[in-house]
Amino acid sequence: MGGILIGKVALAALLLTGVCAVAQESDRALPALDLPEALRSAVPLPVSEADLPTVEAVEYFKVSDQALQLECPVFEPGGDLLFCEVFGGRVYRLTPDKKLSTVLGENELRPAGLEVHKNGRIYMAELGDFAAQGSVVSMDADGTNIEEIVPRSSGFLADDLVFDKQGGFYFTDFKGGSSRPDGGVYYVGPDGGEPVSILPNLRIANGIGLSADGKTLWVTELAGGKLHRVSLSDATTVAPFGDLITYTFTGAGPDSLRIDADGNVYVAMYGQARVLVFNPLGLPIGQYLLPGRDEGHNLRSTSMAIRPGTDEMLILTNDWDRGRGSTIFAVRALAKAAPSFAIDE
Template identity: 30%
Template sequence: MRAGAAARYGIAVRAEAELGEGPTWDPAAGRLLWVDVLGMRVHTYDPSSGRRTVRTTEQHVGAAKPRAGGGLVLNLRDGVALLDPDGAFRWLHREPVPGRRANDAAVAPDGALWAGTMRYDEATGGGTLSRLTGDGGVRTVLPDVTVSNGLGWSPDGRLMYYADTPTRRVDVFDHDAQGVVRGRRPLVEIEEGAGFPDGLTVDADGCVWVALWGGGAVRRYTPGGELDLVVEVPAPLTTACAFGGPDLTDLYITTARVGLRAPHPVSGSVLVVPGVGRGAPQPAFAG
């Protein structure tokens, strides 16, 4: 195991997000997308110019991802919606459930959106993981998760990684070209005291990077489940991570401050660790 990357972190976006989440590099626009779930905001950040934008949503927003034709797809409290390039809003799939909200989401190699939900009270089995296609087709893949969180795919698309946070595990599934998953088994289990697995990303070498809620760290695991790198940051509530920049070599880390009695000054900001790895290109939503 190698450590010491904590000394190299910088602040990409200084903010006080309640629940910063879902960093995603948008290569077409050369910018980073991220959300403040509870603050109901979608943020963008252009590292080359420093330009930032903020769009307020009418509901809690779990994730925002680029669409192949421009615009964004949003995982919202009451379902999944589309933002067109001109800013027009429309629902792709609306399914409000009292006491439930959207959480993390990711786009699979085939362009489908995998969108997670959870209950506000985090009741066991109260959340779901569903797969949505660009025409609005939806299939619930996992109906009884608790806090649906990080998702990612191996570079060849044959494996899907997934974290249901309270299980303390990152699981791996076999994934086929039709978007069917099977053979769920643990990749790693996070030991007590180290935090809980939250958002994740998969790099060009097939290694899994997972943010640890309550752990103030991002860990990289090999495809065999071996821990080989720890990136420590002073914000205890690390929520998710993604590679960005022109060469996909900068690791962006979102953080939160919700529930903290004395947040660290960088809690709620987006942090960046330059040159710590090499990400894989992420597909846009095919809708």
């Protein structure tokens, strides 16, 4: 009986040794990925963009220790920076010597885009209930005397806007999703009236900008991950074959955009803590990274603005639940700010 038991133990040991040997041999035979450090980042740069000229921004102004959803940067004629906080509806003013004040306190508006008209009034695109009732409103420079331009009852989710030479404006409709092209771009003339559809069937239309000659409209599609370049015959007519997708983004979606005096286009990458730069044809030529991105900080980069008469560009972001609050960063753009149809004669 004892001999049988010893034999069974020996057989088990032999089988276990064989299994271990096979496992070790299998481990040695399995190929493994050896990721470079750059691809171990919380937000690794897409391979197609990793070799673009790149620079890291520096901190310009700490807005709050809280994670406020900063948006809407635009400069007033006197050089003050206006910007907003989406979920609380606040509008802020930051002077060139970095004095922060509140233009509009907490309210029911949900601002996502600001522009300043020649008459000094501030125009705001706001997202309302984030479902079907946003609007475009205007207010005095001190935040008073708010008037509806495009009412909430019109059914738009107005996210961003830009003026043209005539005093009308284009705005993006932030509706839809990756499988629902319900958003678009609309135009309201200088005398008001019903918004005219310019670019329909977009998947969350977001950023918008107009070239210095007023002939090319640039639009980002957040959920569709696209950059559109739209040639215009006139304010409300797309030129024949004039609507092109010049770029398809990788990863989190493209947010707001701005254009410099040379026609370069800057696109904030929401969720990636960076700004991509495109030439006037829509080809990527560079990028600005925000500090801490490899560790997952400052990812909610929403928008930027170039200070008039200079190439100083300010980038807005927040750290959401990662503890670094809300910050404005600064870089040098590739060219000076483009003239604003809203404030420049």
